[in-house]
Amino acid sequence: MIILLLLLLVILREPIWVFATPGRLLSSPLPSPISPISSALTALPSGIHAGNEEHRMNSNKKMLIELVGAGTSLVAVILCLLCLWIHYRKLPSKSKRKSCKNSDAEKGVALAPFLSKFNSIRLVGMKGSVPIIEYKQIENSTNNFRESNILGQGGFGRVYKARLEDNFDVAVKKLHCQTQNAEREFENEVDLLSKIQHTNVISLLGCSINGDTKFIVCELMQNGCLETQLHGPSHGSALTWHRRLKIALDTARGLEYLHEHCRPPVIHGDLKSSNILLDADFNAKLSDFGLAVADGSQNKNNMKLSGTLGYVAPEYLLDGKLTDKSDVYAYGIVLLELLLGRRPVEKTSPAQCQSIVTWAMPQLTDRSKLPNIVDPVIKNTMDLKHLYQVAAVAVLCVQPEPSYRPLITDVLHSLIPLVPIELGGTLTISQVKERVHPAHSPLSPTPSH
Structure with a gap:
């Protein structure tokens, strides 16, 4: 820009006659050979010669005015382009910084209360937006991973109850990541949970690393997993009809968030009763996102089939096709x-198993058999x-057939009217009383013989 301005000043300071001959920009005329045309011009009458000189001067002035105007316009255009370039260069940078700040702020919403409340937690770094907790503190808080602290067991390790120095209980998932698959699941779960925040999805509080052993620290769910509640020692005695519907509703809400509100959509990929955790009030939350997929584009040839027997959709077993309908x-x-209170797969003989679908389907569609x-x-x-x-x-x-299955949103809307208001649905107490009369209900227990 400075060079252009200097050139313009040089142009404006040159004598007018410099522009008389195209291509000459020197400050003094150069000698040139006498041509027949110039000789003829000298032989012309002086009046004609003077007229030609005047015409030449006028042409020079006109050319100068045009050049000045063009130069001014060019400078103005260049200045405008320069200003626009500077403006747009700064704008994305600001918006990017703002976006990053907002993203970090959103990711840190769930972690902020955790970090601010417990000052004694010793952090050794960050993994993205996830705090890395000192391994020694994880070890101490689980009593050196004592068996009495075990809450459950998964494919790559165990889950322990841990008490931090502030008397705050958390759950610690210990993963043995000697294999590439285990390492990938750890990275996948930490990455996804750091971005997902929903009432019905488990909250990630931090992680820890000790060589090949990785730890994921999450909120503690006091009533364990749905599998233990249904098929454990209590055999579902704490789960009333409405409480079960509440758990089904919470699970549907968590899945709807993953399928409809996450960008890109998330397919859980390993939904089962052991991955549905229950808090002190039996609110349900989805957990274990190691096999979750952040979008629906999987390469069948490079994809390792995974999941749990009894929960895996037929199209996934046959074609390796994983979609939101697989979660459904x-x-x-x-x-x-x-x-029904039954497991997804039950043994009918030492060498034979039967799925809950095969066993129940004929009776589920028969209203006379269903209550039994x-x-x-x-x-x-x-x-x-x-x-x-x-x-x-x-x-x-x-x-x-996947296309015959409903969207999880449709499932959610079907269940909401069946769950009492105080449990998150729209069913009122009066509706419950009108429809259920234990003493005279057709579902009243029959006397045992």
Whole structure:
């Protein structure tokens, strides 16, 4: 820009006659050979010569004015372009910084109360937006990973109850990452949970690393997992009909968030009762995102089939195709577990197993048989109409053809009217009383013989 301005000043200071001959920009005329044309011009009368000189001067002035105007316009255009370039160069930078700050702020919402409240937690770094907690503190808080602190066990390790120095209980998942798959699952879970924040998804509080052993620190869910509640020592005795519907509703809400509100959508990929955790009030939250997929584009040839027997959708087993409808199928299995109190796969003989779908499907669609296969713990405690509705939803979810299965949003809207208001639905107490009369209900228990 400075060079252009200097050139313009030089042009303006040159004598007018410099521009008389195109291509000459020297400050003094150069000698040139006499041509026949110039000789002829000298022979012309002086009046004509003077007229030609005047015409030449006028042409020079006109040319100068045009050049000045063009130069001024060029300078103005260049200045405008320079200003625009500077403006747009700064704008993305500011917006990017702002976006990064907002992103970090959003990711840190769940972590901020945790970090600010417990000043004694010793951090040794950050993994993205996730705090890395000192390994020694993890070791001490689990009593050197004592067996009495074990909450559960997964494919790559165990989950321990840990008490931090502030008397704050958390859950610590210990992963043995000697294999590439285990390492990938650890990275995947930390990455996804650091971005996901929802009432019905487990909250990530931090992680820790000690060689090949990795640790994921999450909020503690006091009532453990749904699998233990249903199939453990209590056999579902703490899970009433409405509490089961509440768990089904919470799970559907968590899945809807993953499928409809995450960008890109997230497919859980390993939904099962052991990955549905329950807090002190039996609010359900999805956990274990090691096999989750952040988008639906999987390469069948490079994809390792994974999941849990009994929950895996048929199209995934046959074609390796994993979609949101695969999660819906697994959700249908969980719904059947809540309804029937049976495991997804049960042994019928030492060498043979039977899936809950194969066993239940003929009876689920028969209204006269359905009440007889319901979990004995909740039998005769619900409105028959509600029972039929939940069974119908489960049947749709476990259809072999993915296109016949509903979206999880449709499942959610089907369950909301069946859950009492105080548990997150829209069912009022008056509706419950009108429909359920234990003493005179057709579902009243029959006398035992």
